[in-house]
Amino acid sequence: MTIKLFTDSSADLPKELIQRYDIEVVPLLVIDGDQQYEDNVTLDPADLFRGMREGKVYKTSQISYQTLYDRLKPYAEQGQSCLYLAFSSELSGTYQTGVMVKNDILEQYPDFELEVLDTKCASLGEGMVVLKIAELAQQGKSMAELLAAASFFARHMEHIFTVDDLKYLLRGGRVSPIAAFIGGILQIKPILDVEDGKLIPIEKVRGRKKVFQRMIEIIRERGVALDKQTIGISHGDDLEGAEQLAAMIREAFGTPEIVISMIGASVGAHSGPGTMAIYFLNQEWNAVS
Structure with a gap:
């Protein structure tokens, strides 16, 4: 029996891949005034981005303890081993909720094999880790093997966005009001990274074309085996821009496969429309496995 994979909706995985690998996705919550929605269940990301362009301000909340408990309990009753790969603990309380659920459910089902891993990743960066582990799970790898691989992929997954x-x-406290004002006037676009689960600004570039060019340069500087690995791109309701960036990556590196997905509502509420992110490995798994 293969190990069942769980993740949360912040992984921003395309639906066809969720179905292909039979991944259980637990939704984070998105709040619009007095209305509460489940990310990608009762709120479509495109509707969120449309609302943001119209001036709506959304808030988010971690996954519900009860929802996660209820989703895991049937597997505990069946004796089906489960691995939950969670959103970065530096950006959400979702991982901590997962640990609480694990501790409580194991009190009732002590023989249940359940592990919860903090990926320290976000959006499709988290999703790319999940996909790699899903492939290994289908090969029948043990829990120990999956945990070791997940730790490696999470540690070496670059997020450039x-x-x-x-x-x-600015609303999330990531930039100062003055920087946001000047950036808006001068069309300065930041390039950011995720380091140890936290958002880190690394550069400022003027104009979208130059941003894309610099992102390609960063991939070249940091990536390995770019002509062999799968690269992820997530976008804030800008498929045309994502496809343009994918074409640049294929031309520069001969990358065989690129996964493109729209950023989900729980992440998009903080990054906004037009966000563009690239995810790739900076070390080869086979070199250490």
Whole structure:
């Protein structure tokens, strides 16, 4: 019996891949005034981005303890081993909720094999880790093998992204009001990274074309075996931009497969429309496995 994979909706995985690998996705919550929605269940990301362009301000909340408990309990009753790969603990309380659920459910089902891993990743960066582990799970790898691989992929998954408007990062306290104001006037776009689960600004570039060019340069500087690995791109309701970036990656590196997905509502509420992100490995798994 293969190990059942769980993740949360912040992984921003395309639906066809979720279905292909039979991944259980638990939704984070998105709040619009007095309305509460489940990410990608009762709120479509495209509707969220449309609302943001119209001036709506959304808030988010971690996954519900009860929802996760109820989703895991049937597997505990069946004796089906489960691995939950969680959103970065530096950006959400979702991982901590997972640990609480694990501790409580094991009190009732002490023989249940359940592990919870903090990926320290976000959006499709988390999703790319999940996909790699899903492939290994289908090969019948043990829990110990999956945990070791997940730790490696999470540690070496690069997140390079830019946002179209700094005001969304301003709301989250990621940039200063002065930086957001000047950025808006001068069309300065930040390039950011995720390091140890935290968002880190690394550069500022003027103009979208130059941002894309610099992102390609960063991939070249940091990536390995780019002509062999799968690269991920997630976007804030800008498929045309994502496909343009994918074409640049294929031309530069001969990358065989690129996964493109729209950023989900729980992440998009903080990054905003027009966000563009690239995810790739900076070390080869086979070199250490």
